[in-house]
Amino acid sequence: xxxxxLKISNVNKTFGGLKALTxxxxxxxxxxxxxxxxPNGAGKSTxxxxxxxxxxxxxxxxxxxxxxxxxxxxxxxxxxGLVRVFQTPxxxxxxxxxxxxxxxxxAKRDGAFKLTISRGLAxxxxxxxxxxxxxxxxxxxxxxxxxxxxxxxxxKRRLELAMCLIQHPKLLxxxxxxxxxxxxxxxxxxxxxxxIKEGGMxxxxxxxxxxxxxxxxxxxxxLARGKIIATGTPDEIKGNPIVQEAYLGGGE
Amino acid sequence: MQIEKKRSNLFVMAIFTxxxxxxxxWLSPLGANYPDLLQKFAIFGIFAIGYNILFGxxxxxxxxxxxxxxxxxxxAVWSFKLLSMNAIPAIIFGTLLAGIIAALVGYVxxxxxxxxxxxxxxxxxxxFYNLAYSVLTPLTNGETGLTIAADDPRVLDxxxxxxxxxxxxxxxxxxxxSMSGYSGFYFTAVLLILAFFISLKIFNSPFGLKLKAxxxxxxxxxxxxxxxxxxxxTAFVISGMFAGLAGSLMAVTDPLAGAERMQWTASGExxxxxxxxxxxxxxxxxxxxxxxxxxxxxFSAVNEAVLQSFFSFAPQWLNDALVVVITPFVGExxxxxxxxxxxxxxIFLPGGVTEGFQKLTxxxxxxxxxxxxxxxxx
Numbered sequence: 001x002x003x004x005x006l007k008i009s010n011v012n013k014t015f016g017g018l019k020a021l022t023x024x025x026x027x028x029x030x031x032x033x034x035x036x037x038x039p040n041g042a043g044k045s046t047x048x049x050x051x052x053x054x055x056x057x058x059x060x061x062x063x064x065x066x067x068x069x070x071x072x073x074x075x076x077x078x079x080x081g082l083v084r085v086f087q088t089p090x091x092x093x094x095x096x097x098x099x100x101x102x103x104x105x106x107a108k109r110d111g112a113f114k115l116t117i118s119r120g121l122a123x124x125x126x127x128x129x130x131x132x133x134x135x136x137x138x139x140x141x142x143x144x145x146x147x148x149x150x151x152x153x154x155x156k157r158r159l160e161l162a163m164c165l166i167q168h169p170k171l172l173x174x175x176x177x178x179x180x181x182x183x184x185x186x187x188x189x190x191x192x193x194x195x196i197k198e199g200g201m202x203x204x205x206x207x208x209x210x211x212x213x214x215x216x217x218x219x220x221x222x223l224a225r226g227k228i229i230a231t232g233t234p235d236e237i238k239g240n241p242i243v244q245e246a247y248l249g250g251g252e
Numbered sequence: 253m254q255i256e257k258k259r260s261n262l263f264v265m266a267i268f269t270x271x272x273x274x275x276x277x278w279l280s281p282l283g284a285n286y287p288d289l290l291q292k293f294a295i296f297g298i299f300a301i302g303y304n305i306l307f308g309x310x311x312x313x314x315x316x317x318x319x320x321x322x323x324x325x326x327x328a329v330w331s332f333k334l335l336s337m338n339a340i341p342a343i344i345f346g347t348l349l350a351g352i353i354a355a356l357v358g359y360v361x362x363x364x365x366x367x368x369x370x371x372x373x374x375x376x377x378x379x380f381y382n383l384a385y386s387v388l389t390p391l392t393n394g395e396t397g398l399t400i401a402a403d404d405p406r407v408l409d410x411x412x413x414x415x416x417x418x419x420x421x422x423x424x425x426x427x428x429x430s431m432s433g434y435s436g437f438y439f440t441a442v443l444l445i446l447a448f449f450i451s452l453k454i455f456n457s458p459f460g461l462k463l464k465a466x467x468x469x470x471x472x473x474x475x476x477x478x479x480x481x482x483x484x485x486t487a488f489v490i491s492g493m494f495a496g497l498a499g500s501l502m503a504v505t506d507p508l509a510g511a512e513r514m515q516w517t518a519s520g521e522x523x524x525x526x527x528x529x530x531x532x533x534x535x536x537x538x539x540x541x542x543x544x545x546x547x548x549x550x551f552s553a554v555n556e557a558v559l560q561s562f563f564s565f566a567p568q569w570l571n572d573a574l575v576v577v578i579t580p581f582v583g584e585x586x587x588x589x590x591x592x593x594x595x596x597x598x599i600f601l602p603g604g605v606t607e608g609f610q611k612l613t614x615x616x617x618x619x620x621x622x623x624x625x626x627x628x629x630x
Binding site: 078124 | 261450453454456457458459460461462464465467468469471472473474475476477478479480482483486
């Protein structure tokens with residue numbers, strides 16, 4: 001019980017007449033990488049929005065760190081330690097890489113609102129050092145003063161990941177971290193995800209690239225037509241006939 | 253690096269202080285060294301610097317900042333009437349009340365962003381402007397405008413000295429120093445330097461960075477753990493207080509207040525200044541103020557006779573032709589020049605005059621490098 005970071009119990013959600021999620025139960029354990037896979041329209045995005053408290057389920061509850069997060073605002077959820085990466089990279093395109101990473105570090109330290117003008121940005125040497133270190137961990141230590149908007153898509157994604165990592169979240173939520181990436185970029189991202197995994201950070205990955213999922217996940221849940229049809233280790237999922245039929249293309 | 257940064261801030265402030273205080277000297281070749289215009293430079297400089305903290309840093313385009321100019325002016329005149337002709341209480345009350353009104357206007361307007369925010373501020377501006385002519389007439393004296401009178405209470409003045417009753421109207425002062433002419437300019441200049449210092453501090457602070465980040469991507473900002481609303485309201489209130497200070501200084505240099513200061517065109521003017529100079533840059537708004545106020549005062553004074561003498565070197569027919577062509581752009585037509593200039597800047601230099609400077613210096617550096625390479629080759 002105490003090992004659970006995120007606990008979703010009996011969640012149902014309908015949009016008009018459409019049952020988007022039916023009786024979802026998920027338990028994300030501390031230190032584990034939990035992947036959620038499923039074909040298009042299976043309800044992955046809805047589930048993700050429920051996980052971060054953005055969408056209130058019709059029934060059931062979502063507990064993060066044993067606290068109910070339904071209806072909480074985005075910044076409150078972030079401050080609780082649940083941090084997300086978006087499907088299309090959401091970064092501060094007009095600012096430098098260093099500033100992009102310093103901003104989340106300041107949020108972690110200062111909270112949701114703090115008015116500081118007496119202390120200059122140049123005095124924040126600790127935050128700056130931390131930011132440079134995180135940028136170095138994604139191989140961008142030479143680009144700290146470049147403007148983020150001018151980078152390639154793959155680099156923007158890695159930057160966004162770095163922005164999340166500097167906050168040391170209790171749970172990191174990744175929404176298709178390799179969508180639209182070239183093979184080379186995907187492999188680089190997998191390496192990065194593996195590296196983070198060694199650090200013991202709890203993660204949920206929503207992904208459709210099986211290569212990515214089987215490389216990094218400890219547990220996989222398969223979502224189809226709004227229901228979780230199987231949960232297990234990568235090997236169990238690979239061998240599960242229901243999953244094969246529903247998703248992995250058993251018919252081929 | 254830390255020490256270097258601090259020193260450079262100090263250096264910037266030193267240069268700025270010298271530049272502002274010596275304006276009467278270096279502006280004389282341009283014919284712009286008379287106190288009235290210098291005061292305008294300083295006052296509108298404060299207004300634009302404050303406006304830039306909202307528009308430049310957060311990207312929220314307000315069409316309502318003239319409200320705070322108006323509030324500052326009226327409050328200052330009331331301070332002259334009720335308390336004292338001293339400028340200090342006038343600017344303190346003017347700035348504070350503008351801040352309170354800004355908090356109210358900002359609280360409502362900042363519920364929306366983008367064009368909806370702009371429209372809300374415009375609505376507020378129109379509302380205050382019309383209120384000044386109707387419901388608030390007891391406070392604003394309607395179309396006549398609020399002025400000081402010889403028999404005003406001026407409680408503090410009467411308390412500390414026996415004010416001579418009768419005689420002419422009293423004039424604004426700072427502990428005995430008259431607030432008109434050059435001394436008035438130096439008083440506004442000191443406040444401009446202070447305002448610039450605060451702006452510099454904000455630009456270089458974590459708070460300023462967070463405001464820039466809101467402009468860049470507010471969505472990400474929320475998911476990064478920031479409650480963006482208090483940040484925006486703070487920026488709005490700060491810029492409103494700068495405007496209130498500017499408004500009260502208008503009353504200090506000339507103790508009357510009229511509702512036309514709150515008209516939306518006055519709010520539009522500060523938008524023009526900021527964009528023309530360079531939105532979101534530290535110095536840009538000041539360039540914008542200088543250009544617009546200079547043109548307004550110098551270009552608008554040029555008339556046919558001046559043009560004729562200017563082109564007197566040319567043969568008569570050419571002189572006539574030039575005068576006919578140029579006349580619409582000067583004198584009362586100076587707005588045409590301003591409009592054309594604004595279009596040229598927005599189309600070719602979206603970053604304002606500041607971007608122009610940067611491009612020029614970059615070009616010079618480049619050609620310098622090329623020269624070096626050439627020389628090295630030879």
